Amino acid sequence: MKKPLPKLLSLFLSFLKIGAFTFGGGYAMIALLESEFVSRKKWIGREEFLDILAVSESTPGPIAVNTATYIxxxxxxxxxxxxxxxxxxxxxxxxxxVISLFFDKFLALTYVGYAFRGVQVAVVYLIASAGVKVLKGLKRDFFTIALAVAVFACFVTLSLFAVSFSSIFYILICGVLGLALYFVRMLARKKSTENKVDPPDSPTSPEPSEQAAEHRRDE
Amino acid sequence: MFYLRLFLLFLEIGAVSFGGGYGMLSVIRDQVLSRGMLTEEQLMNFIAVAESTPGPIAINMATFIGASQGGFLGALLATLGVILPAFTIILLVAAILKNLLKYEGVQGFLGGVRPAVAALILATAVTMGIRTFFGLGNVYGECSFNYKGLIILGVLIAVGLGSKYLLKKKVSPILMILFSAVLGIVFYGLI
Known part of the structure; x- marks a missing residue:
């Protein structure tokens, strides 16, 4: 005899627990989500869980919020x-x-101030290593690498010369460029099928995406 | 008006931040710095706290910045603002657009966004580093060399890489932050 209320309550408590005990943000949360909802409660299938992760990583917003909303x-x-x-x-x-209420007083303590000067160095290190990790996960094709290099160079140069250009624009411009590239490729594909010529194989073969699947279907 | 602006700012941040908490940092940083809401140092302190407390980094940052600007209401509005776009988009995907990721156009868009986000994270670290180690916000400012900071960075890199390749274990961010706090006290306070 399961009533809807216990299920909602147990859902709420599960996420409360996950929110309270995961350090390091959304990615650290994934293992916990998996053990809680896939292995233990069996509310979500394994395949479905992977779909949820893929959507959460590809849509804007905190990954933790995305997965929580979806699950x-x-x-x-x-x-x-x-x-x-x-x-x-x-x-x-x-x-x-609660921390924000005391933080300024806490920082005013001399040795805490010294400690935070060290901590600021760790912040630079941690963000840089997060950036390197994300970079390593990118595709290795010309378009991707060129965009990453261009954005990096523009960002550092503009901020050194105190020109303000919002990160939002970089994200949107690159998204539109990606979309444009897709349309160009689609047109090229159409043309080549009209001329009854096989579409040229792209040099970036190790893509697990739909392009690869399409090539297989073509053969 | 003030609270509405704070809410809208975080709504905007939530709507365009691909790549989770770290992806959000570069957007948060230039919005917050360009409006003069925080200094770079304050922001870095907040990031350190956000990393060493439980919960999503993005939520921690939004709450912290909101609280620093407008107390409890500020914290609440900033956090709601950063959650709402994600919540709405995911509900739409879960209920209606189940095949969102299967559209090639969407994949094309994301194919452009992903390298941008990765580059932004690294570029944010580099500009923060330039300011931390050379005291330099831009080329018009005065340069003050923070050699102690560079030594601490060297130690952190050595510990991070050493543990990764020798012990085959990653040092958790919290341990790194605690360790750097000790180094900070030693280098700035005792030496």
Whole structure:
């Protein structure tokens, strides 16, 4: 005899727990989500979980919020998604808010100030290593590498010369360029099929994407 | 008006931040610095706290910045702002656009966004590093060389790489932050 309330409550508590005990943000959360909802409660299938991850990583916003909303919706509809999202954010919100009340006084302590000068160095290190990790995960084709190099060079140069150019523009411009490249490729493909010539194989073969699947179908 | 602007700012940040918390940092940084809401040092302190407390980094950052600007209401609005776009988009995908990622146009768009986000994260680290180690915001400012910071960076890199290749274990960000705090006290306070 399962009533809907215990399920919602258990969903809420699960996400509260995950929100309260994962350090290091969304990616660290994935293993916990998997053990909680796929292995233990069996609310989400393994395949479905991978789909949820793929969507969460590809849409804007905090990955933790994306996965919580998606899993909550799958388990208990819109109410489930609201409860999961609130639960995953609540511990972080409460902890940080309390810290923010005392933070300035805490920093004013002489040795804490010294400690944070060291910590700032660690922040540079941690962000750089996160950046390197994401870079390593990129595709190795000309377009991707050229975009990454261009964005990096523009960003550092402009900020050194104190020209303000929002990161938002970089993201949107590159997205539009990616879309444009897709249209160009699509037109080229159309043309080559009109001329009854096989589409030229792209040199970037190790792509697990749909292009590869399409080539296989063509053969 | 003030609270509305804060909310809208974080709504905007939430809507364009691909790549999770770290991807969000570069967007948060240039919005917050260009509006003069925080200094680079304050921002870096916040990032360190966000990394060493539980919960999503993006939520931690939004709450912290919101609280610093407008107390409890500020924290609440900033956090809601950063959550709402993600929440709405995911609901749309889960309920209606189930095949969103299967559209080639979407893949094309993301194919452009991904390298941009990766480059932005690294570029953010580099510009923060230039400011931290050379005291230099831009070429018009005065350069002050922070050699102690560079030594600490060297130690952190050595520990990070050493542990990765010799012990085959990654040092967790929290341990790195704690270690750097000790180094900070030693180098700036005691030496």
């Amino acid at each position: 909550g919706y799958k388990v208990a509809g819109v109410i489930g998604s609201v409860l999961s999202t609130l639960a995953v954010c609540l511990p972080a919100f409460a902890i940080i808010f």
